[in-house]
Amino acid sequence: MNCREVLQEISLILDGELSPEKCEELKGHLERCTECFGRHETERLFKDLVRRRCGCEPAPPQLVTRIRFAIQVEGARSE
Numbered sequence: 001m002n003c004r005e006v007l008q009e010i011s012l013i014l015d016g017e018l019s020p021e022k023c024e025e026l027k028g029h030l031e032r033c034t035e036c037f038g039r040h041e042t043e044r045l046f047k048d049l050v051r052r053r054c055g056c057e058p059a060p061p062q063l064v065t066r067i068r069f070a071i072q073v074e075g076a077r078s079e
C-alpha cells in the first residue's frame with residue numbers, strides 16, 4: 001500500500017467503511033509514515049469537530065477554513 005492509496009482510504013477508515021483487513025493495512029502504514037499519519041490526524045480532528053458541532057451550532061467558518069487549508073497543504077506536499 002503506497003501513500004497515494006492510503007490518502008484515498010483515510011476518509012473511508014474514518015467513516016468506518018473499510019474492511020478489517022484494509023484497516024490493519026492502513027494502520028500499519030500510518031505507523032511508519034509520518035506524512036500520512038499527519039494527514040490522518042488532521043482529517044480525524046476535522047470530522048470530530050463536525051460531528052461534535054452537528055445538531056448544536058455550526059463550526060466557526062474561520063476554523064473550518066483553517067482546517068481545510070491544513071488538509072490541502074498536507075495533500076499538496078504528498079503529491
Ligand SMILES: [Zn+2]
Binds near residue numbers: 035
Ligand atoms: Zn504514507
